[in-house]
Amino acid sequence: MLVGYARTSTLDQKAGLDSQERELKDAGCERLFIEQVSSVDVTARERLTEALAFVRDGDTLVVTKLDRLARSTAHLLEILETLTAKGAALRILNMNMDTSTPTGKLMLTVLGGVAQFEREIMLERQREGIAKAKAAGKYKGRKATARAKSDEVMALHEKGVGATKIARELGIGRASVYRIISDSIGA
Missing domain, CATH: 3.40.50.1390 (Resolvase, N-terminal catalytic domain)
Known part of the structure; x- marks a missing residue:
């Protein structure tokens, strides 16, 4: 089959x-x-x-x-x-x-090695490009979406809403909720 x-x-x-x-x-x-x-x-x-x-x-x-x-x-x-x-x-x-x-098994092993090599070279070039862009001040990385919602997280937390529900409601990770709460309490 x-x-x-x-x-x-x-x-x-x-x-x-x-x-x-x-x-x-x-x-x-x-x-x-x-x-x-x-x-x-x-x-x-x-x-x-x-x-x-x-x-x-x-x-x-x-x-x-x-x-x-x-x-x-x-x-x-x-x-x-x-x-x-x-x-x-x-x-x-x-x-x-x-x-x-x-012969098919041999060729597959060789081609698999070549494919992995190509991927590693591509990732290396990508890392180099990002490093150059950062050095030139053109690469800022991904915008911190969870930190932008800190006020909303804290408002819900103060109302007694649990971290899982806050994360689900705001579309952020639960770990981010805990981090924001921890940072706010520690501040």
């Missing part, structure tokens, strides 16, 4: 998710596992976990692109090991790669 897995990082990437779903169906996938979650937080990828648990001996997990599946070579190899232990294979459509062959 061909089992498809599709993922986008954010909710506003609906078109990309629809495209992946269409490609997986066109490839003959009988069962699809779809989610919208960042690949950085691999623990939150519940549908990937379900897909890996679902595959059986002789099945093939199908993805449209390598970066939809794994962000690092180590994570890729971990997924591949799980599939191999179950007697399943991995197919990546845009690379025309299938790990049911020794």
Whole structure:
């Protein structure tokens, strides 16, 4: 059985998710596992976990692109090991790669390493760009949204509203609520 897995990082990437779903169906996938979650937080990828648990001996997990599946070579190899232990294979459509062959496994490992290298280089360039922008006074970072609501937090706190409810009502994190209260009391 061909089992498809599709993922986008954010909710506003609906078109990309629809495209992946269409490609997986066109490839003959009988069962699809779809989610919208960042690949950085691999623990939150519940549908990937379900897909890996679902595959059986002789099945093939199908993805449209390598970066939809794994962000690092180590994570890729971990997924591949799980599939191999179950007697399943991995197919990546845009690379025309299938790990049911020794050559496919080798190529996937090499390409996974290259993909991880590219990502690390991109992140390094991004950090350098941010450092240059900061030095030039052009990069201020994200505006502190919770601190801007300090008066509202304190007003609700003084009315006896709990931190969780304050956070939910104002659309900020609970830790931010505690920090604002602590700073105000300590001041």
